[in-house]
Amino acid sequence: MIWFEYKYLSFTEVLNNIKNINNYSHEELDILWASILVILILIVYLIPIIKVYNDERKRLKEKMKKRELLKKIALQKDIEDKIAQEINIK
Secondary structure, three states: OOOOOOOOOOHHHHHHHOOOHHHOOHHHHHHHHHHHHHHHHHHHHHHHHHHHHHHHHHHHHHHHHHHHHHHHHHHHHHHHHHHHHHHHHO
16 A cells, blocks of 8 residues: 555554553543443443333334224214214115
């Protein structure tokens, strides 16, 4: 490739570039633990709660659709009955 060069690093160079946990400051460690705690809370509590809420909302939507369909069927049946009565009366 033009203008690109890849330099292979040795294992010791990679290890020298990695920061040990002892080299982190207290603030960085606090941020690390806080972010791990937030991720765990999301995984354990918030994501399941959101899933349950979405499932409940879908169930309610289906229930409302069925109820609306039953209302339409009942209205259609009433109209058919009224038409049948008018035809039989005449």
